[in-house]
Amino acid sequence: MDSNYKAYDHVASASRIKEYLTGAQGSYEEVKELPDRDKLNFSNGFYANCSAIFVDIRGSSQLPSKYKRPRLARIYRSYLSELVAIFNGSTLTREINIAGDAAWAVVNTPSKPNIDTVFAMGYQANSMVRLMNYYMKKAGFEHPIKIGVGMSYGRALMVKAGYNGSGINDVVYMGDVVNEAAKLANYGGSSPFIPTLVLSEDFHFNLKAENQAFCKKDYANGRYTAEVVGSAMEDWYQKNCT
Numbered sequence: 001m002d003s004n005y006k007a008y009d010h011v012a013s014a015s016r017i018k019e020y021l022t023g024a025q026g027s028y029e030e031v032k033e034l035p036d037r038d039k040l041n042f043s044n045g046f047y048a049n050c051s052a053i054f055v056d057i058r059g060s061s062q063l064p065s066k067y068k069r070p071r072l073a074r075i076y077r078s079y080l081s082e083l084v085a086i087f088n089g090s091t092l093t094r095e096i097n098i099a100g101d102a103a104w105a106v107v108n109t110p111s112k113p114n115i116d117t118v119f120a121m122g123y124q125a126n127s128m129v130r131l132m133n134y135y136m137k138k139a140g141f142e143h144p145i146k147i148g149v150g151m152s153y154g155r156a157l158m159v160k161a162g163y164n165g166s167g168i169n170d171v172v173y174m175g176d177v178v179n180e181a182a183k184l185a186n187y188g189g190s191s192p193f194i195p196t197l198v199l200s201e202d203f204h205f206n207l208k209a210e211n212q213a214f215c216k217k218d219y220a221n222g223r224y225t226a227e228v229v230g231s232a233m234e235d236w237y238q239k240n241c242t
Helices: 010-022 060-066 069-087 112-138 176-187 201-205 231-240
Strands: 027-030 044-057 093-099 102-108 147-163 168-174 197-199 216-218 223-226
Touching: 044 069, 044 112, 044 176, 069 093, 069 102, 069 112, 102 112, 102 176, 112 147, 112 197, 112 201, 112 231, 147 176, 147 201, 176 197, 197 201, 201 223
Parallel strands: 027 044, 147 197
Antiparallel strands: 044 102, 044 147, 093 102, 147 168, 197 223, 216 223
8 A cells, every 4th residue: 555654854844834934925816717626736826706515414413322333324424425426416516525524515606607506506405315314214213314504605715735745735725615604504404493505695696586586584694594405306205205
């Protein structure tokens, strides 16, 4: 098995830190949409408007007390597999990440119809969990899962970060767009009175009127909420799962 092992050298570390913090600024380009990963190196970056969608399980800390680990693994594998499939179902998706029991994606949205594509990911996730709970019940899983879905739109700086020369690196999106989506997801479904889907004001503003009509303004928080499922998925559910 290949290894990236290299003994840590604090002197070399000091040199790298100094170079990153005080060296040449690098090139940070304003672009219409986020480029592919291979356009990045350790001295450039790209600014663009984009959207983020974040999906999180409600009350996940309680799941280990409800299910033993093998059954819990089945739940997480099913849930995360299908979330990734939903995010990966659009050519606009630039990044997909899994963080514990949450999954999120950064999506290129240079035009308004692209933002409706992200909204579709949100209600497909809602439909998917409805379907998953049906199969969980049939398989003897007594406790259904609930999710919160956050969607936001804003500006991000896309940079490459990691240990130069090691092959260990990742793309980082700096800006509020991902953090805002995470906060909105944390709010979604957090009580029986709060819908699953939560949208930032800018995200909602850029939706087509037909999708805006599904949403309600949460005046206390300056965000929009919706409880929407995919029509095609709902039709299939009604024919096969009732």
